[in-house]
Amino acid sequence: MLTLERYSIGIGDRFGREGEAQLAAFVKARAAGMVITPVWNKSNREHTIVGTHPDSVRAEAEAAVRALGWHHAYQVDADHIGPKTVDTFIRASDFFTIDVADYIGQPAAADAVQHFVAQQRGLAGRRQIADVAQPFDLTLADLERIARKYLLAVQEAGQVYRQIAAAKGADAFITEVSLDETDAPQTPVELLVILAALAAVGVPVQTIAPKFSGRFNKGVDYVGNLIQFEREFSDDLAVVAFAMTEFGLPASLKLSVHSGSDKFSLYPIIRRQLQHTGAGIHLKTAGTTWLEEVAGLALAGGDALRLAQAMYADMHARRAELSRPYATVIDIDPGRLPSPAEVAEWSGANFAAALRHDQKNPRFNPHFRQLIHVGFKIAAERGSDYRAALDTNRAVIAALVTDNLFTKHIQPLFMPED
Numbered sequence: 001m002l003t004l005e006r007y008s009i010g011i012g013d014r015f016g017r018e019g020e021a022q023l024a025a026f027v028k029a030r031a032a033g034m035v036i037t038p039v040w041n042k043s044n045r046e047h048t049i050v051g052t053h054p055d056s057v058r059a060e061a062e063a064a065v066r067a068l069g070w071h072h073a074y075q076v077d078a079d080h081i082g083p084k085t086v087d088t089f090i091r092a093s094d095f096f097t098i099d100v101a102d103y104i105g106q107p108a109a110a111d112a113v114q115h116f117v118a119q120q121r122g123l124a125g126r127r128q129i130a131d132v133a134q135p136f137d138l139t140l141a142d143l144e145r146i147a148r149k150y151l152l153a154v155q156e157a158g159q160v161y162r163q164i165a166a167a168k169g170a171d172a173f174i175t176e177v178s179l180d181e182t183d184a185p186q187t188p189v190e191l192l193v194i195l196a197a198l199a200a201v202g203v204p205v206q207t208i209a210p211k212f213s214g215r216f217n218k219g220v221d222y223v224g225n226l227i228q229f230e231r232e233f234s235d236d237l238a239v240v241a242f243a244m245t246e247f248g249l250p251a252s253l254k255l256s257v258h259s260g261s262d263k264f265s266l267y268p269i270i271r272r273q274l275q276h277t278g279a280g281i282h283l284k285t286a287g288t289t290w291l292e293e294v295a296g297l298a299l300a301g302g303d304a305l306r307l308a309q310a311m312y313a314d315m316h317a318r319r320a321e322l323s324r325p326y327a328t329v330i331d332i333d334p335g336r337l338p339s340p341a342e343v344a345e346w347s348g349a350n351f352a353a354a355l356r357h358d359q360k361n362p363r364f365n366p367h368f369r370q371l372i373h374v375g376f377k378i379a380a381e382r383g384s385d386y387r388a389a390l391d392t393n394r395a396v397i398a399a400l401v402t403d404n405l406f407t408k409h410i411q412p413l414f415m416p417e418d
């Protein structure tokens with residue numbers, strides 16, 4: 001079976017131009033002794049908005065790997081797919097994120113729930129899992145309640161998994177199951193039951209993306225209780241380690257954190273927990289690279305800055321439409337957005353300072369950043385004009401893309417302090 005390495009980062013690239021600049025960050029980490037697997041991820045939603053086909057992501061990844069002579073593993077992730085969207089990804093992808101969040105809370109057939117509860121009754125009772133602070137108390141009634149909430153979602157994951165395996169061969173891909181795009185977080189006990197159910201329906205899951213407590217807004221920092229997050233994350237790690245041996249899931253099984261990018265306040269916590277447990281992690285980012293493209297255009301000045309300012313004016317005018325698909329994962333206060341007229345007066349340095357995620361910079365504006373994060377449709381509509389501007393300003397943009405991934409993500413999460 002194709003196996004995911006211990007440490008991996010999902011990198012999104014909306015316009016497919018930054019593969020080399022992204023991979024350069026992993027080359028830098030490798031030079032410092034840290035091998036991290038790059039996973040190029042792009043969802044059906046992104047492909048639809050930008051107007052690209054999944055094959056383009058494979059081509060981008062392979063070109064970057066060739067250009068930089070990368071000899072380690074890399075993957076191409078069909079991000080957040082389901083039965084209706086998986087087909088176009090089959091050829092290009094060797095990593096599939098099966099999103100079953102929409103099925104959470106819809107009950108499975110009553111006899112299936114009863115069968116599952118009978119089969120898993122051994123899970124009931126009081127259980128002390130190593131490294132979990134409190135013992136789990138799971139009654140048969142809890143088991144049934146959790147099964148009613150999640151079994152249909154797990155069965156759906158099984159269907160999609162078999163659909164991919166039939167088309168590609170079961171050994172040719174990595175399976176992730178995602179539950180994150182929902183309102184209520186899963187508790188560690190629920191995660192335990194979900195993993196038992198995935199094993200029971202025969203899904204060799206290698207990464208699982210639960211919904212954690214707190215808000216994971218797009219492109220900005222975590223909003224929530226850090227102490228509570230650390231307890232939950234550490235319990236989830238312990239549950240994953242337990243489930244792997246207890247249910248015979250792949251030894252590469254690990255948590256996937258769908259970060260929405262830039263959860264900087266969580267990185268020290270995740271890093272500490274990984275060091276403590278020896279666990280692996282898949283950190284999924286998306287959009288942070290596109291924001292560096294816009295910052296690069298602004299810093300390049302001249303026509304490039306005017307393009308960034310004009311795109312912002314369009315995003316500001318169409319903010320309701322652009323925000324709609326992302327309503328649950330952004331918090332934009334329209335009153336805190338600068339007006340297009342004001343932005344049109346900004347220097348490139350001021351534009352970039354408002355956009356780039358540096359919480360110490362008084363000019364940084366998280367509302368501005370979130371709107372541009374979800375505003376990539378505007379760049380897509382400009383088509384060849386936008387792509388030509390990327391090409392003209394390649395050097396400044398590539399340096400920002402590499403530095404962002406390396407300095408803000410890879411280093412704080414994985415690299416020893418110097």
Ligand SMILES: [Zn+2]
Pocket residue numbers: 080178180181209258
């Ligand atoms: Zn996600």
